[in-house]
Structures are given as C-alpha cells and as structure tokens.
Amino acid sequence: MNGAAAACEWHRRPAYGKDRRRGCGGLEDAWGASSGRSLPRLRRKCAAQLRDAPLKNLPIASKLLLAFAIALLALIALGAFSVSSLSIAAERADYIGRDQSQKLVVEDDLNTATSDYGTAQANIMNASTPEQLQIAEQALASRGAAIDRDIAWLGPRLVSAGPRKALETMKAEWNAYTATVQPITALVRAGRHDEAMARYSATRHLYNRGNTATSAILTMQKDNMVKIAQEVQDTYVRTRNWMIGAIVLVSSIIIVLLVALVRSIATPLGTVTTGLTELATGNTAVAVPDDDRRDEIGNLARAMRNLRDQLDAAERAKAEQTTLIVDSVGRGLEALAQGDLTARIDTELTGPFAKLRENFNRALSAMGDAMRAVTEATSGINSGASDIRQASDDLSQRTEQQAASLEETAAAMDEITTTVRQTAAGAVKANSAVEDARVEAEQSGGIVSRAVDAMGGIERASNEISEIISVIDGIAFQTNLLALNAGVEAARAGDAGKGFAVVASEVRALAQRSADAAKDVKTKITASTQQVEAGVQLVSETGAALNRIIGRIGEISALVGEIAKAAESQATGLQQVNTAVSEMDGVTQQNAAMVEEATAAARSLSAEADELARQVTRFKVSHERPAALTPASPVHDLQQRAAEAGRRIARATPTRRHGNAAVALAQDDWSEF
Template sequence: MLALIALGGLSIFKMNSLAGAAQQLGVVERDKLTAMGELDAAISDFRSAEGLVIIGTLPDEKKIAIDRVKGADATIDRQLTFLSGTLANPVSKTRLKEFADNWRPLRQGANETIRLGLANQNDVAGAQYLDELKPFMTAAAAVDTMLDNQKALSQTRADDAKALAGTAKTITIVATLIVLATLGFLLFMLIKGIARPVAAMTAALTELGRGNLAVAVPVDARKDEIGDLATAMTALRDQLSAAERAKQEQTTLIVDSIGTALEQLAKGDLTTRVHADLTGPFATLKTNFNAALDEVSSVMGAVSEATNGINSGAADIRQASDDLSHRTEQQAASLEETAAAMHEITTTVRQTAEGANRANVVVDETRIEAQKSGDIVSRAVEAMSGIERASAEISEIISVIDGIAFQTNLLALNAGVEAARAGDAGRGFAVVASEVRALAQRSADAAKDVKTKITASSEQVDIGVGLVGDTGKALTRIIERVTEISSLVSAIAASAEQQATGLQQVNTAVGEMDNVTQQNAAMVEEATAAARSLAVEADALAREVARFKLGNTVAVRAAPVVHQLQARAASAGRAMARPVRRAGGGGSAAPKSDDDWSDF
C-alpha cells in the first residue's frame, strides 16, 4: 500500500512537471519566438518603408510609407519591451542588447533620412540610406542570432518534455501493474474467505424458500460475521420447521370445521355455523365466518321480503303505466284535434288580416281620391270667384256704357232742338241727330238688358260659389271620415295580424305539446315494458332466494313502503284533479280507491 502511495505521488509529481514543461514550451517559448519573428519582420518593413519615402514621387505614396515606418517602429518598441522582460538565456539577452545598441542610432539616422526624403532631397537621402546599410545588417544579424538561439532552446525544452513524458509513462505502467497484482490477490482472498461461504448459505436459503426444511446449513467454527450468519440461518430453519408442524395441525382442524360449514353453505344452508374450538388467528376466522353467515342470512331474508315487495310494486307500476298510457293516448287525440282546430282558426284569422289589409289599401286609395276631389273643388271655388269678379267688372263697364248712351241721347236731343231752330238748314242735321238718338236709345236698352242678365248671372255665380264651397266642406268632412276609417282599418289589420301571430304561436305550442305527449306515450310504453321486465326479474330472484334455507332472521319490510308511495301518489293525483274539475264546471266525480292509479 505504501508503494502504491509512493508511486502515485511520483506519478503526480512527474505529471505536474510535464504540465509545466508543456506550459513553458506551448505558451512562454512560443510567445518569445513570435515576438522575435515580429521584431525581425518589423525591422525589414521599417527599412523598406524608409526606402519608399525616398523613391516615392506622389504625396500619397510618401504618406503610406510614413505610416508603415510608424507602425514598424511601434512594433519594434513593443517587442523590445516584451523580450527585455521575458528573456532569461544569457546568449539571447546579449543579442537583444546588441540589437538595441545598434538600433537606437540607426533609427535616429533613419529619421533624418526620412526628413530629407520628405523634403525631396533624394540624392542626399539616398546616400545616407546606403550608409545605414551596415548598421542595419548588424542589427538584423543580432536578431537572427537571437532567433536561432531561441529555436535551439525551444527544441531542447521539447526534448526534455518528451523525456519527462516517457518517464511518466513508465511510472504509470509500473503503478498500473502493481495495482492489478494487488487487486488480484485481494480478490482471491475475498473469494476464499467470504464468497464461497456466502454462496453456500445462499444455496441453503434458496432451499428453505422452496420449502425444504431438512436442508443442511454449512456451519464452520468461525467467530466472524459469516459464522454468526450461519448460526442465525440454523435457528431460522428450526423455527420454520416448528411453524410448519403447527400449520399442519391447524390446517387439519380448519378443514374439519370450516370445510364442513362451507359444504353446507354450498348446499344453500345458511343456518350452518362453525363450532370447533380454534385458537390464534383461526379463532378470529371462525368468529368472522359465523358473523358473515349471520349477515348473509339476514340479507337474504331481507332480499326475500324485498322481492315480494318488488313483485307487488311492479304489478302496481304496470297497472299505473297502463292507465297512464290510456290517458296519454286520449290526451294525444284531444291535442291533435285541438291542433287541427287551432290551425283552421289561424287560417281564418290570417285571411281576415289579409282582407283588413286589402280594405286598408282601398280606404287609403279612396282618401287620396277624396283629397284630389277636394283640390278640384278648391280650384272650382277659385274659378267661380274669378267669374264673380269678372261679372262685377262687366257690370261696371255696362254702367259706363249706359251712362255714355244717356249722355249721347241728351246730346242728340240738344242737336235736334238746335236743328229745329236752324230751320231748313238744320234739317239734315236733325235727321242725323234723330238717328244718333235712336242708336243711343238702343244702346241704353241693350246695356240695360245686358246688365240685367249679368246681374242674374252674378246671382247664379254667387249661388254656385256657395254650393261649391259647401261641396268643398262636405269633401273635407268626407276626407276626415275616410282618414279616421283608414286608421281604424289599419288598427283592425294590425290586431288581426297580431291575433294571427299569437294563434300561430299557440298552434306551434299545441304542436309541441302534441309531440311531447307522443313522446310521453312512448316513454309510458317503455316504462310498462320495464315494469313487466322488473316483475319477471323479481320472480326469478324470488326463485333463486327460495333455494336457500333461512333461519329466524328479521328482514326489512319493503312492501309497506311501496304501498305508502302508491297512496302518496294517488293523494297527489286527486289533489291535482280537484282544481281541474272546479275549473271545468264544478261537477262531482265518484270517489275512487287509494290504490287506483288512474288519478295519478
């Protein structure tokens, strides 16, 4: 065990050493090589960018070259700082110092060369650029030497790590072999000291589980846990043997007592009981068996009584179902007749509503025509008024003409008088005056005659205007009455429509009641069939119960409950029927028995 611990510690130490070497080689040395490579590349980039500043002709080219110079210079400074803090090899540190000593003056000269190149003094700058070649080569050679030395150091460290890995592998293999040998030895001792005895006792327990109580338990003179387990198994075997003998005795007693009782029970004798003296848990079995038979006997007695009650109730239900089916059929027929009558009434009311609607339309048309007649009469009244005004104007004109004729007659008379005075010279003028006078007289007579006729016409027009006015008033009253009649007819039509709608709803309700009644009739038929099936099943149950021999047990009386339910149903039916009789006319009916289900 100590050797295993030592090997494990040595393996851990070597693995840690290998991890450190891998860390050193994979990270530290790699970073150094990377820094040196970037330093070498930055020197070359700085030198080439410096040359581009000198030979460049365009400002953009010179600007790009300056940016490259600045980037390379920054990289060189960064890598110098990194390598100064990480290099540990004396040769590498010496080469790094050599590079730094050559680089500082070289960079100062390069700055001057770049300044001359930017000032387009290319000849001077080119000569100075060539003078910097030797220091540049010296610095580059120092970097190359440092890089080669670092590569050699990395290879050496890789070889050391490889050797360390080989050593760790050898130690691991040796430790694994030692552990396997130790485990083999321990396994052999475990099988010899524990597994074999446990396997033997397991086989003995398997035999005990199969019921072999004569199996031999392998007991050695051992004082350990295996010996204690063997002793306990021996005691368990002896106890199981004693329990098996007691079980056999109890089994014989149970078969003799309970077996006989079960045989009698199988024959239908529910009065049999177990009287044997059983002990232990079998005494409880005896008590429970006898109590169960008491309960079964009581239940079977109750079932017998209930079967009788079911028979009686099924007969009553069948009779009630038949009565209910008969009444349902009568009700269905009455509802069918009622539905037919309601349908006819609905049709009649619908026709009445349609006639009222048509009458309403006719009255509306009559009212419109009366209104048109009223308008015509109004226009006739206006025309009569115009005629009356024209007649008055004509009378005034005739009066003027009559006045003119009177004046003309006077003038003619004066002319005749003057002509008579003139003698023969005025005779012709007298003739003319006589003719004018005669004409004026005829004009006056004609004007008087026209005035008389116009006066008579005016009186007739006045009478016509009065009559037309009366006609307009009569038409107005007729329009009012027609409007009132139209409103009444509209109300009658609306009422008839509402009555038709209500009767349609009543007809629908009656139809639904008819359907429900038909469904109730079908359900009554199903209930009757179920009652008959119940009676058949109750008879079968009674025959099955009759097979058992029952003791003097008191059963639950079920039949009186059924008759009480019948009496309650009959009383409820009579209570519902009395208001119907009073509503139907107050006639008295013959009293019926409480068991008559026709009132249900």
C-alpha cells in the first residue's frame, strides 16, 4: 500500500473518526517530519480517497439503486413540471376555444341583428302595400327579440371592464332608440308618411350610436382574444424553454451518474478481471488490486488473493506428491524387471495418485494369477497331447464309416434334385400370374390419376367461385357504405330528404342481405372446397397405394423369376454336390494321413509345454509356491460332447439303406471318439 493510501487508511480508523481534519493533518506532520518535505500531494490524495470512500464502499446493488433513484426522481420532477405547464396551456386554450369564441359569435350576431333591425325599420318606411308592411313588422319584431336575447346572454358573461361598459352604453342607446321608433309603425299604418319620415330621420343618430356601441363591443372582444392568444403563445415559449432546460439538466444528471458508476464499478471490475486472467494463465505473482474496498468488488479481490495463495500451496503440494510417486513407482517397476511379482507400492498416496497405486498393485496381482494359471495349464497341455494321439487312432476308424454315409447321401441328393426342378417349373407359372396382376394394377393407377386431375379441376372451380363471392361481398359492403352516406346526407337535408332516406335505408337493408347471402354461400363453398381437398388427398393416397402395390408386384415378379433361376441353379448345384461327395471319399483317405501328422504335432506340443514350464519358474508369484493342480483333459471333454451329439443325430435321423451301404446311427457307438 502506498503512502497516500496508508494515510487515508489511518484516517479512517475509529480512533481518529471524530476529527478527520486534525487526524489527517497530524499524520501529514508526522510524514513530513520523517521525510523532511511538504506533503501537498499526500493531502490531495487523502482528501480524494476520503471523498470517494462512501461511494466505493457501498454495495453494487445500493449504487445502482441510488443512481436509478436519482434519475427517477429527476424524471418525475421533469414530468410533473411538464404536466403542470401543459395543464396551464390547455386551460388557456380551452378558455379561448370555448368561452371567448362563444362570446365573439354572440356579439357578431348582435351586430348583425342591429343592422337587420335598421333595415327592417327602413322597409317599414318604404312599404307600399299592407303585405310588405306586415313582413317588415315581423322582421322588426324578430330582430328586436334577437337583440334582447343576445344582450341578456352577454350581460353576466362579460367580466372585463371595457366590454362590460360598452355593453351598458349600447343597451342604454338602443333602448332610447327603440322607444323613439316604436310610434313610427303606427304612423305608417295611419298613412301619415311625412310625419313618420320626419320622426324616422330624427332617430337616425340614436340608431347610429347604438350600432357604433355594438361594433365597439365586437372590436373589444376580438382584441381581448388576440391578447389571450398572445399570452398562450408566451406561456408556450416559456414552458418550452423551461422544459428544454430541465431535459438538459436531467440528461446531465444521468450522464454524471453513468460516469460515476463506470468509475466505481466497471473500471475496478476490469482491473480485477485482468488479474484473474493472468492468474488463470499460471501467473501467481500477479498483484491483487482494490482489496481494501468494502463492496462486492473488494470481496472479489480478496477472493482472488485467497485463490492466488491456494494455487501457490497447491503447486508446492503437487511437486512433493510427484516426487513421492516417482520414487514409489520406480521401486515397483525395478522389482517387476527382476521377475518379482510379489512387489507392491506400500506408500500412501492422495488424490488421483491413490488410484494409480491401486491399479499398479492390482496389475501385479493379476500378473501373478496369470503366471500361476500358466503353470497349471502346462501339465494340462501334456495330458492333452496324449489324448490327441489316442483320438487320432479313433478318427481313422471313423473314416470308413463316413464313406458309407457319403454313398447314402448321394442317393438323397438325386431325389432333392428332382424336387427342385419341379419347384422351378411352378415358379415360372407363378411369375406369369404375377405379371398379369401387375398390368391390371397399372391400369387401375391410370384411372386413379385421371380421378385426381378431375378432383383438382373441381377444386380450382371452387376457388374461382369463392373469389367471385368475395367480389360480391365487397360490392355489397360498398353499397351498404354508399347507402349509409346517402342516409346521412338525407338526414342533413331535413324534411326534403325523408323520402330519399327511406330509399337509402331499403338499399342498405338489401345490401346487408346480399352480404349475408354472399357470406353464407362463401361458407358453403369453403366447406365444399375442404371436402374436395379431402377427396383429392384420399384419391392421391389411393394412387400412391396403387403405385406401391405395382412396385411390390414388380418386386414379387422379380423374386419369382429369381426363385425359378435359383431352382435351376440348385439343380445344377446338387449335381455338383454328387460329384463333391465322390471327391469327399478320396478326401477321407487323406484324413488318415493327416491323423498321423497330428500325432507328430502332439509330441512336439508336449515338448513345447515342458519348455514353457521351465520359463515360468523364473517368476516369483508368491512367497510359498502352491502345488500345481492337474486339470481335467480337454480332449476327454471333447469326446463326451461328440458322443452326445452322435446320440442326438441317431434319435432324429431314421435308418436308411441303399445298396450295400448301410448306416445305422441309432446303433452306432460314438463314446470312443
């Protein structure tokens, strides 16, 4: 550990925890007194490690939770600010779109109504017939009622001082005007047009003041809406700027957290990983970084340090164990080279080397058992050689009996040859019948193929019908949509479109029934298509089955032909067998000479067995050599098995006699063989 790390480690101890500054300064004084120089660099390192110690010693899970909690809180604050700003903007927009726009519409209607009222009053003055006068009076009354209604609606809704004062002025001016012009209608009815015209001219200035007040209200409302719209725009710009600043701030916080996490987790973890990689390559001298941390990385570093120490200890133990194994196995192999099969590895070995010791001792035990078995087998070989000589004499006697059996065998082979020829003739007839069956099966396969093609045509026609039904369904849907649109337009037309609406409703109902019928037909066509597909599949499987049957019939035909050829070949072969039986008689005579040679070989075998016994005696297989056991002669066992086989053949084969050669297996005695 370097000086700065030691200083900060000393500073973190509990004894100096109450006064960190005094503790670090005292250590610096001691360090400076011992080294004779100032310690600004030590002071900076100590301060940096003390500052980073809380974050470095936190568990990784706590670091991640802390980082994500800070980022989440920043995002929540940003979201809350955005929602609040958007709510304010939405309220102002709703205020403009609903309240102010309604006021503007009513004020515009009021302005129009005052103009129409003046026009109606002029129409009364210009009416030349009672009908025109009545129409003008109705228009005047209607516009007057509209003006009163609009004034009554605007009264409680105009909260601004300017528009409210303009409305009061307009109301006073208009009431004065209407009170003055009301007698004009009566004068016109009475035919006093000159007096009516004079009164009408005298009231024009009142009408103009009322109309001007109405225009002033509309102008003020428009100006107010422009002002509110500008306020909304200002709010939007201000909110946008605040949100951009908040996003930049949150992004900066997240970037700082990511950098802190990388420096606190990723960088130390990479250093520890590099050390572990070096350790895995066998470099046990690698340095262990960050083992003073109190988080998971510190635990990993301390575990790496323990692993390094354990690997060093394991290497030393392995070297000691290897030396012990080489010495123990070397002594055992030296004893084995001298022929001592009783030597064993008695040294205690551990780990996988204990298995080596056990296998070595077991191998020597197995070799000792093998040598004892070889020693015991030597006497058995000598006894077997004598039995072989005796068996050779018996074999020469049996050779004569084999010659008689061969003659009887030749007669039986003649009968078998005749039977095989009859079998060949029957195979030819069977081949002809199989060929006829194959031709009929191929014709059936052609019929099935044409049926598959016909079913395919039906399937294609069904698919085309389904497509036509889909087109009809689409046309019905479009007709239904057009009828719906026609109904909507008829509803807009009012009473004039009622008849057209009824027709559109009927067309829509007809289009719906057409669509339902098309869907029903399409469903049935789909079901029919699925059944056709199932039929095509079944017919295809039938065609495939017929093709397999044709193939099998072809194979049977080939097999029957081969049987016929084989029967002919067997007849020829049996003739050759007859010849071979005659040759076997000569071979039997040669067997007698071979028996003599076998006797000489048995004598040589006995001599080799004596030499083998002499070589085996040089091996030490036990501390006290046991007496050799004489095993039963294998030749006697062979004689017993041969006699038993002869008796089974005698029971299964009846006695047959041909000419002068007679073989009676049931009465033959094989016990001497």
